[in-house]
Amino acid sequence: MARLDLERVSRHFFGVEALKGLTMSVLPGRVTGLIGPNGAGKTTVVNLITGLLKLTEGRIRLEGEDISELPPHAVARLGVARTFQNIRLLHEASVVENIVAGFHTSDHTSLPAQALGLASVRRVRAGLVQRARELLAEFAMEEYAECLAGELSYGHQRRVEIMRALALAPSVLLLDEPAAGMSDGEADELGAIFRRLADRGLALLVIEHNMRLVMSLCDEMYVLDSGELICSGAPERVRSDPRVIEAYLGGEAC
């Protein structure tokens, strides 16, 4: 299990400072929350960590190793998985196929074996389908295995995306608004799942607008406003910080 450290990370978009010198750590076995008003730069943080965006300044380290220059597929291979704010499933594929896509890096069959269609290739594939079904069972969704991903309800689609991320066997999991559009009951179920994952030693970073969920779930929180870190610490401390109240209430009042 690995820790993720951001050191004075900045990102400019054509002169606009989307993120200004953010320093934060995501630790194994803990749920770290990242909150802030819309446009604060939260998703930018996830895109920078996963390599989809390049840093303007700063360093990102995974277990001490600098990953800021790596292409996104290399970051994923090191065990950094993510979900997307606007759910992105493979819509032509079934639920089980979506999860199997997440096992891409655990399939080591050689090119000649694949070209010749050897039995070993089919065995490896069958094994991955089996592991995908085990994940589905763990999330109480076995009966949806053969459904097309796009046909599922919103809450179920979010879960499939989380399962696909878990198929990567990540040590760091980045969740971009996982409870968006969910009822309180569904959000609580999801919170219980995240807690269980953290207890297994995963480092979780959760971006979320559902304050009830974040406050009850997170061990540590970071608050962004206009690309700047305005507060960090335990949920109780963050909740009573005047700058956080200002950022949220001020934003809403305008």
Next chain:
Amino acid sequence: MTGSLAAYQSLLDLVLLNCGLALSQFVVLRAGVFSVATAGLASIGAYAAGIATLRWGAGAAVGLLAATAAGMLTALLLSLPLARLRGVYQAIATVAMVQIVLSLALYATDVTGGANGLNGVPKLVGTPELAILVLAMVYVLHSLGRSRIGYAFDAIRQDETVAVTLGVSVAGYQALAFGLSGAIAGLTGGLMAYHNRSVVPEEFGFGMLVTVLAYVVLGGRRSVLGPLVGALILSLLPELARPLADNRLIVHGAVLMLVITYLPHGIVDSLQIAIRRRATAASRAQIVGKEAPDGPA
């Protein structure tokens, strides 16, 4: 009697060669690369095989190997600049590539024979060789399609961003798809040279580009059956519509328009999607059946 049999055989040969071209176009489209370079790559393969035999007396095996290698290497080289482009820009760049290859074939007279092309190539392949090699291509693509590589292609085509965050190297897999496409096109080009006993430069121009693309649009791009069905239909259609004489092209165009309008995924993919919808509807009915006794929560 023998005359009509020979006619059927040459039609079969034509279908087989067109299947080879369709497979080359299919591989790139499956991996989400909008390349239409197949015609240019096949041209390079045809010249490689023809020149190997006419100049250096190479046999069929060596000539076809040279054709395959020439197609693949050109494609791999082309994949480097192409990796920086997406979608319609890849299409434009590869159209340009086809035109450049055609111009080179026409003007590098010393090597290619210019507008006369290559003539007097010995007939080194017949129907059995064509059938065996096309079947081998189908087998390899089918196997790859059901392995990690095929699923990586599918993921890239559907959502490139998702694919990279799952550890799929998009540049690597698209180069692989392009190399495969080039190898298949090159081999098919070589087969055309040895089968037709000549290489005609204009044959590998814009017309072929559009026809080959139409095979995959008509058939489908997800399973290897798609391009085969597309090539079969569009190769036989002109023969079936022969009584219509000058109106054959109208039938050709009408069929394409109907398919694009009503079966936008192509014939094979649309059928597979329909079958799948029915299957998932059945499994959904089961889920509803299971949930129903509990009533609404």
